[in-house]
Amino acid sequence: MYKVLIVDDERPVRTAIRLAGEWEQLAVSEIAEAPEARTGLQLLKEWKPDIVLVDIKMPVMDGMEMLRRASAEHPEVKYIIISGFDEFEYARQALHYKVLDYLLKPVDRTELNRSLRQAIRQLDEERQERETEQRQRMMNNLSLPLFKEKLLTMIIEGDRVHPPIIEDYKRLTSMTKQGVLYGCAIVQLLNFNSVCAAKFKGDSFSCYFAVTNMIDECCAPWSQGFSFRSYKADHEIIVVLEIGARPEPKDFSAAQITEMIASLQNLFGFTSIAAVGSFSPSFEQLSVSYSEAHAIKSGINILKNGNRVFTEIQTGRRAEMPSILNKKELLIRAFESGNIEFTRGIVAGYFEHVKQSGYFSMDDARKAAAEFIFLIEDIAIQLGVAEDLQGKPMSFGTVQSYSSFEEFSDFVFRVISHVFDRIQAGLKGSETFNIIRIKNYIDDNFFTDIHLTMFSEQYFLSKEYLSRLFKERFGFGIYEYVLKVRMDKAKEMLDDPAIQIQQISSKVGFNDNAYFSKAFKKYSGLSPSEYRNRMLQSKKSM
Secondary structure, eight states: OEEEEEEOSOHHHHHHHHHHOOTTTTTEEEEEEESSHHHHHHHHHHTOOSEEEEESOOSSSOHHHHHHHHHHHOTTSEEEEEESOOOHHHHHHHHHTTOSEEEESSOOHHHHHHHHHHHHHHHHHHHHHHHHHHHHHHHHHSOHHHHHHHHHHHHHTTOOOOHHHHHHHHHHTTOOOSSEEEEEEEEEETTHHHHHHHHHTTOHHHHHHHHHHHHHHHHTTTOOOEEEEOSSSTTEEEEEEEEEOOSOHHHHHHHHHHHHHHHHHHHHOOOEEEEEEEEESOGGGHHHHHHHHHHHHHTOBTTSOOOSEEOSOOOOOOOOOOOGGGGHHHHHHHHHHTOHHHHHHHHHHHHHHHHHHSOOBHHHHHHHHHHHHHHHHHHHHHTTOOOOTTSOSOOOOOOOOOSSHHHHHHHHHHHHHHHHHHHHHHHHHOSSOOHHHHHHHHHHHTTSOOOHHHHHHHHTOOHHHHHHHHHHHHSSOHHHHHHHHHHHHHHHHHTOTTSOHHHHHHHTTOSOHHHHHHHHHHHHSSOHHHHHHHHHHHHHTO
């Protein structure tokens, strides 16, 4: 998976690129944004993206200066220029900095994805070259345990491994016995962070080393097991098993692994679950076993507690569950209301619907947690919580695996409380916002083009929230009030017969006289001419 950084001082351009990219097809897992070049350079250093899309014209430091520094310090990154200027000099300099492509604004979706595919292709090729070199070095220099880990990782991930390398592995590990079955198990350490902090002072390398050593010792009496850390998933241990042929190898292994995870609990305090894949006499079929074990683990129904080791994919009747994203507007109103119980109640209602379905897998929980964090970050930004360098209002850490629905719901409620406090502090501590200022602005500028967005962007509050506050205070929506002020001013000027109706239309903010007349009649029940005549007749009769 790859990471992409978008560096452009125009937020709409960054948003357009996010929407246009075929990220999932391109194996892009993370996207970050930088509003200017210096922030882009900082993210290059700290976040380490694989692809950078950079604008040429930016304030303070332009894109070419950023490329000059970035290409010198990070030559492995693929750079794509996005510019509104089709100039030869820029293109010439881009070649000097080994820029992959030069795209003109507005960015064409097809051209963007073509450039991204080219970058991914080059990254894949370079990665393949590095892996080939690493495998060669591994054969020549690395110890057998590390060699085993690298080779087994390649096999279970389905990478093509040259037969001579496999033969060397079998020779080095004395894999010459007959009647042997090979399979994979996955052990998920659910409370890795807390145990690592308490038992290993936060040293994750030592923690993984101790865990894999213990697993290998537990497997030794019944299997030539070899365990290692998975680098595709957090806190996951892969166990490659080699056992003698028997009628029910999965059930036999599950019974042994049940004892093993009990030992992990007793010795270190780890809460773990495990999934066991199928067994085969072919060593090269480990990828099939791993895929099955991964599917089993992902499908564990966290609404039902009990087993800790699983050998079959769990299924259940799925009710039609609404996405948490559908609760966005409700949550915005809840956060703005200042009522934490109302806010929690919205999410609790969603949870209750999930429980009624009877099936909610670990994979469902991970996806729902990621979706929830995305939603909350969007709401936090909309309600004025400041963003960090990666364009996020706050960090919630990585999405964990949840062994029970209670763990998942506890996480969501912790996030709710944290964000609620931040939003309330921002709303209460803001000295820049006063609803009267909006009214005063309208009173003084009613003849200009007034949009709700200009106020929401100025005060970093949602349009819905501003509208509600304004109506509660003054009895009108913002647009209603704009119309009222314009019509009242129009009536004042209609009292003066020296002012032409067309002039009045312009003075109160209408560019079209016919539209003004229509709006005035709808508002007052009379056309401007009728209103003026009635006022004149009224004065004569006095």
